[in-house]
Amino acid sequence: MNVKIMKGGNLRRNKRWEQAFADGLDVHGQAYDWVPSTRQINNCDMFVVWSLRPVVSPNRKPTINRARLFGNRRASRITADVLVLEQSYFGGQRGRQSNMASIGFNGLNGRAEFHNSNSPCDRWIKHGLPFEPWVTEGDYILLVGQVPEDTSHRFININQWYTEAVAWIRKQQPDCKILFRPHPAEDRWKGQRRSDLSRATQIPNGVEVSSGNLQEDLKHASHVVTFNSNVGVDAVIAGRPVMAFDCGSMVYELASDLGCPNTCDETRQRWANNLAYCQWTIDEVRCGEAWSHLKKRYAAGRR
Numbered sequence: 001m002n003v004k005i006m007k008g009g010n011l012r013r014n015k016r017w018e019q020a021f022a023d024g025l026d027v028h029g030q031a032y033d034w035v036p037s038t039r040q041i042n043n044c045d046m047f048v049v050w051s052l053r054p055v056v057s058p059n060r061k062p063t064i065n066r067a068r069l070f071g072n073r074r075a076s077r078i079t080a081d082v083l084v085l086e087q088s089y090f091g092g093q094r095g096r097q098s099n100m101a102s103i104g105f106n107g108l109n110g111r112a113e114f115h116n117s118n119s120p121c122d123r124w125i126k127h128g129l130p131f132e133p134w135v136t137e138g139d140y141i142l143l144v145g146q147v148p149e150d151t152s153h154r155f156i157n158i159n160q161w162y163t164e165a166v167a168w169i170r171k172q173q174p175d176c177k178i179l180f181r182p183h184p185a186e187d188r189w190k191g192q193r194r195s196d197l198s199r200a201t202q203i204p205n206g207v208e209v210s211s212g213n214l215q216e217d218l219k220h221a222s223h224v225v226t227f228n229s230n231v232g233v234d235a236v237i238a239g240r241p242v243m244a245f246d247c248g249s250m251v252y253e254l255a256s257d258l259g260c261p262n263t264c265d266e267t268r269q270r271w272a273n274n275l276a277y278c279q280w281t282i283d284e285v286r287c288g289e290a291w292s293h294l295k296k297r298y299a300a301g302r303r
Contacts, residue, residue, distance in 0.1 A: 001298065002044040003032040014050040017085050017101055020286040021048060027288030028295070046081045052108050052151045081105050083294070084112060088279040089233045089250055091127050100127070102279045103290060105297065108152055109228065110248040115297055116277035121269070123276035131272075132239035134263035138222030140177040140208075141169055141258075142240075144229045145201055147183045152228055152248055161227055162204040165245070169225060170206070172258045180207040181217050181231075223258060233275070236268060250275065 005022055008014020025032050032048075041047045086108065088100035104112025143165055146158055153161075162180070169178055182201050203209060210217050214234060218224070224235040225243045232242045232251035241261035244252050254271055256262040280290040 001030065001046065003030060003046045003048065004035045004040055004044040005032055005048040006038065006050075007034055007036050008050050011050075013098075017050055017282065017285070018048070020282050021085065021103075021291075023286045024288040024291045028291055030291070030295075041082070042079050044080050046083055048083045048085070050085045052082075052084055052086075081297075084108060087230070089230055089275060090129055090237065090279075100279050100281050101285070103285070103294060104278060105294075108248065109230070109250050110246075110252050112278075113297070114274075114278045115294065116274045119273045119277040121273045124269075124272045127276055127279075127281070128272055129237050131237060131265075131268065134239045134241070134261075134265075136222055136241060136261050136263065138240075139220045140179040140222070141173070142210075142217055142221040142224045142235075143169070143178055143180045143204075143207060144224060144226040144231045145180060145182040146227060146229050147185050148200055153246070156227075158227065159202040159204075161245070162202070165225055165227075166204045166206055169258070178207045179210050179217065179221070180204065181210040181214070183229075223256070223261065228252075236271070250278075 003025065005018055008018055022032060022034075033044075038047070038049070083103065083105055084107070086102045088098055088102055091100060102109075102112075104114045106113055143162065145162070146153055148158070166178060169176065180203060182203070214231065215238075218235055218238045218240055221235075221240050223243060224232065224240050226232050226235075226245070226249065228244060228246040228249035230250060232244050232249050235242045236251050236254055241256040241263060242249075242251050242254060243258065244255040246252070249255070251271070254262050254267065277293065284290050
């Protein structure tokens with residue numbers, strides 16, 4: 001199998017994870033080449049990259065067809081599998097120093113292929129977090145903001161969706177309080193794009209704005225509403241029913257309705273078992289354990 005790994009530039013995190021993945025391939029005797037860009041993405045069987053941002057940029061024509069990223073494989077002009085390393089969904093330290101990363105084929109988050117259906121509970125027992133009891137009463141409904149222009153929602157106008165979400169909540173619960181939580185990276189994003197803030201988060205009308213931390217916001221929420229933010233994962237673990245509006249959400253299969261919350265413990269545990277096979281520690285990647293799971297995709301020539 002012809003494998004290429006894209007170098008992540010000068011970002012220390014990217015280099016660390018890309019090298020760990022290469023080390024894991026070495027353990028299995030799998031050859032690979034390092035490449036500096038996506039130009040050779042079609043000249044291989046599997047192309048490994050940290051994040052889809054190098055593959056889809058708002059400033060140039062996408063190298064990879066959007067249809068491929070969002071699930072329509074037949075419409076794609078990309079012949080290689082794209083193996084995407086990204087932020088983890090739970091546990092450990094998150095951000096640039098994270099010791100865990102998600103790894104999936106041909107998409108981001110809920111649109112990726114993790115080959116994790118009906119997974120055993122071993123990885124959740126090893127890495128998972130304790131569940132909080134389900135709660136369906138609270139001081140407000142939490143509406144979760146997302147990073148402006150993030151790859152996960154670039155195909156919609158996220159500010160328009162916030163307005164539509166408020167209207168949807170009001171239609172079902174006219175008198176409820178809605179707390180809007182902007183993404184914590186909002187200020188950093190604005191600082192990087194001072195010349196063009198047209199897509200900065202616009203606070204929807206009829207909401208209060210959070211100034212607290214995520215744990216406190218979840219603690220007092222009765223429900224959590226999100227397009228596809230990974231805060232949905234935190235909410236489910238914290239026992240808050242989630243309304244997720246996009247199949248790219250990692251909690252889409254658990255999505256509730258305000259009038260009929262999904263609070264089944266058995267369903268949550270099954271979801272958690274599968275989720276634990278979506279992400280790996282850097283040591284598990286480096287020793288080849290992650291590749292032992294992921295390469296099942298190619299068993300007997302299956303793709």
